[in-house]
Amino acid sequence: MPPITLAKAINQGLRKAMEADEKVLIMGEDVGKLGGVFRVTDGLQKDFGEDRVIDTPLAESGIIGTAIGLALRGYRPVCEIQFDGFVYPAFDQIVSQLAKMHNRSAGSVAMPVTIRIPFGGGIGAVEHHSESPEAYFCHTAGLKVVACSNPVDAYFMIQQAITSPDPVIFFEPKRRYWDKAELDTTATPLPLESAKVLRTGTDATLISYGPTVPVCLAAAAAAESEGRSLEVIDLRSLSPLDLPPLLASAEKTGRVVVVHEAPSECSLSSEIAARITEKAFFSLQAPVLRVTGFDTPYPPSRLEEDYLPDLDRVLDAVDRSMAY
Amino acid sequence: MDDGAELVQLLTPEGERVDHPVYSVDLTDAEYRSLYRDLVMSRRVDVEATALQRQGELGIWASLLGQEAAQVGAARAMLPQDFAFPTYREHAVAWCRNVDPLRLLALFRGVNLGGWDPNEHNFNLYTIVIGSQTLHATGYAMGMQRDGADAATLAFFGDGASSQGDVNEAFVWAAVFNPPIVFFCQNNQWAISEPLERQSKQPLYKRALGFGFPGVRVDGNDVLACLAVTKAALENAREGNGPTLIEAFTYRMGAHTTSDDPTRYRLSSELEAWKLKDPIERVRSFLFKNQLADAAFFEQLEAEADELATTIRDGVHEMVDPDPLSLFDTVYAELTPLLTEQRDTFERYLAGFAGERA
Numbered sequence: 245m246p247p248i249t250l251a252k253a254i255n256q257g258l259r260k261a262m263e264a265d266e267k268v269l270i271m272g273e274d275v276g277k278l279g280g281v282f283r284v285t286d287g288l289q290k291d292f293g294e295d296r297v298i299d300t301p302l303a304e305s306g307i308i309g310t311a312i313g314l315a316l317r318g319y320r321p322v323c324e325i326q327f328d329g330f331v332y333p334a335f336d337q338i339v340s341q342l343a344k345m346h347n348r349s350a351g352s353v354a355m356p357v358t359i360r361i362p363f364g365g366g367i368g369a370v371e372h373h374s375e376s377p378e379a380y381f382c383h384t385a386g387l388k389v390v391a392c393s394n395p396v397d398a399y400f401m402i403q404q405a406i407t408s409p410d411p412v413i414f415f416e417p418k419r420r421y422w423d424k425a426e427l428d429t430t431a432t433p434l435p436l437e438s439a440k441v442l443r444t445g446t447d448a449t450l451i452s453y454g455p456t457v458p459v460c461l462a463a464a465a466a467a468e469s470e471g472r473s474l475e476v477i478d479l480r481s482l483s484p485l486d487l488p489p490l491l492a493s494a495e496k497t498g499r500v501v502v503v504h505e506a507p508s509e510c511s512l513s514s515e516i517a518a519r520i521t522e523k524a525f526f527s528l529q530a531p532v533l534r535v536t537g538f539d540t541p542y543p544p545s546r547l548e549e550d551y552l553p554d555l556d557r558v559l560d561a562v563d564r565s566m567a568y
Numbered sequence: 569m570d571d572g573a574e575l576v577q578l579l580t581p582e583g584e585r586v587d588h589p590v591y592s593v594d595l596t597d598a599e600y601r602s603l604y605r606d607l608v609m610s611r612r613v614d615v616e617a618t619a620l621q622r623q624g625e626l627g628i629w630a631s632l633l634g635q636e637a638a639q640v641g642a643a644r645a646m647l648p649q650d651f652a653f654p655t656y657r658e659h660a661v662a663w664c665r666n667v668d669p670l671r672l673l674a675l676f677r678g679v680n681l682g683g684w685d686p687n688e689h690n691f692n693l694y695t696i697v698i699g700s701q702t703l704h705a706t707g708y709a710m711g712m713q714r715d716g717a718d719a720a721t722l723a724f725f726g727d728g729a730s731s732q733g734d735v736n737e738a739f740v741w742a743a744v745f746n747p748p749i750v751f752f753c754q755n756n757q758w759a760i761s762e763p764l765e766r767q768s769k770q771p772l773y774k775r776a777l778g779f780g781f782p783g784v785r786v787d788g789n790d791v792l793a794c795l796a797v798t799k800a801a802l803e804n805a806r807e808g809n810g811p812t813l814i815e816a817f818t819y820r821m822g823a824h825t826t827s828d829d830p831t832r833y834r835l836s837s838e839l840e841a842w843k844l845k846d847p848i849e850r851v852r853s854f855l856f857k858n859q860l861a862d863a864a865f866f867e868q869l870e871a872e873a874d875e876l877a878t879t880i881r882d883g884v885h886e887m888v889d890p891d892p893l894s895l896f897d898t899v900y901a902e903l904t905p906l907l908t909e910q911r912d913t914f915e916r917y918l919a920g921f922a923g924e925r926a
Contacts, residue, residue, distance in 0.1 A: 385899050487906070
């Protein structure tokens with residue numbers, strides 16, 4: 245089985261979902277002939293036709309708003325937002341309509357809409373192409389928010405997101421689109437809402453998701469060579485959070501560092517720090533520390549290596565945690 | 569100032585039937601009476617709801633006073649398989665789609681956020697954010713198109729909404745994908761305090777031309793014209809000929825909502841002028857003059873409206889506040905572990921007041 249890229253894994257997951265359910269539609273800008281700017285939908289329009297893989301006008305609110313109508317009619321739209329920074333025109337439709345429709349209808353309407361968003365930096369892009377807007381969506385009741393970090397998860401999680409009766413914001417780590425892994429499509433995946441312990445350790449826990457998961461794994465490997473044992477957990481589901489594995493790890497190691505690209509203020513790391521403090525207070529040997537993007541606008545690309553959490557910043561945080 | 573020229577009209581304010589070169593209706597006597605009944609009953613719902621708000625039984629009410637003909641005409645043009653996407657003022661459309669008026673009042677009382685199944689009556693939930701529903705209607709119509717259904721959507725919005733990005737995006741989508749949709753704009757002249765001049769330099773129906781589909785302006789206080797024009801547009805849409813924008817030129821005779829005070833921004837003479845074009849009076853005159861209804865009919869209808877008012881009053885008085893724990897019920901298809909925990913914590917907290925909350 246040859247290794248497959250993360251972009252291709254999502255492509256194959258989408259294909260599988262479209263084969264399994266003829267109500268699954270793909271909608272977005274340039275998703276048809278071009279196959280998406282990252283080629284994630286490559287070949288799908290050719291095989292499933294223009295009625296199921298729809299090149300939309302360039303209006304994000306329109307993409308989500310019409311997807312809501314299609315979902316009401318019994319379809320399962322998978323919308324692509326071309327870049328993270330372009331989701332904001334659709335924010336109202338996502339937050340006020342998509343997220344609330346099930347609740348507003350007292351449960352009589354389901355909104356099985358998946359919104360795929362390539363997110364995060366590290367590709368040397370211009371402004372608005374490197375953002376991490378996940379916290380905005382986690383803050384909204386009614387949405388599920390997930391992020392994949394590797395091709396295997398990407399393949400299964402996209403299919404699970406599409407079959408979910410709830411709307412799912414599906415974040416794809418764009419700088420990992422070309423990462424490769426072997427994919428066994430016959431494996432049984434974890435539930436979509438589950439976190440996953442990727443590496444066990446005893447001295448401290450690194451919690452991350454999306455593009456910084458490989459950073460944490462590399463940091464754990466480096467720490468091992470210095471005789472330090474780090475546990476690494478991939479959240480996968482950002483909302484709802486799968487707390488039990490996080491708490492179990494915090495209780496075991498007593499030291500937690502949360503890592504993500506998004507700014508720290510009111511972020512996933514804020515939430516995780518609060519939850520762990522509430523639930524595992526007496527197990528902690530140190531406060532929950534955070535390694536994140538700075539609370540600044542995403543910088544011009546020549547500065548993004550400074551902005552993004554890297555191996556050294558993660559290990560520095562581990563050192564600070566261990567020093568307590 | 570837009571004086572409402574170029575209106576399609578089939579019934580004058582004086583109740584005279586007039587011909588139009590394109591649009592016509594051919595109704596039985598019973599159908600004329602039925603339209604009149606819809607107008608009277610939906611106004612009665614509105615009057616009763618307004619009174620209940622003043623008595624403190626509803627948190628707020630958005631009156632449809634003056635817009636009955638636009639709504640009844642549009643709604644009665646629909647087939648059962650068509651689907652309506654209302655704003656929050658389409659009470660007469662709800663009436664015509666057989667939605668229990670108490671469902672509407674429950675929303676404005678604050679006991680739920682909508683609470684009816686949109687698929688039961690092909691009448692979507694009220695949408696309060698201005699213009700959002702036009703995109704939902706467009707997407708739904710794209711679904712009908714893919715299903716090969718002999719059906720269309722009818723998207724309601726107002727003059728204020730015509731400025732929203734979503735409405736303009738819906739026009740773009742409808743133009744390029746050609747789904748079976750009719751946009752029905754009730755231009756009631758006022759977006760709370762802002763007059764039409766603040767939304768548009770030219771008549772709203774003309775905007776359609778720029779997007780690439782036809783626009784037509786109809787006398788929104790003429791139920792026959794609204795029926796004829798909407799029927800033609802829906803048929804056209806069902807046949808695969810694409811969208812139409814209908815501008816129903818009407819007037820919001822009441823306040824924006826019960827929280828609004830129109831005396832701060834408009835002259836009473838304007839209202840007086842529009843009262844002469846009342847959508848119900850002209851049908852009443854028409855029925856009388858042409859002996860399509862007798863005194864017994866009007867008396868019977870009056871009694872029926874009184875009965876509806878009683879049902880509404882009693883129904884609202886009997887509405888109980890929802891169980892506090894129900895607020896967790898339908899956030900997701902299944903309660904998540906974190907929400908379960910939050911719910912259980914809240915339940916224990918509430919139990920601490922057991923006895924005090926009687």
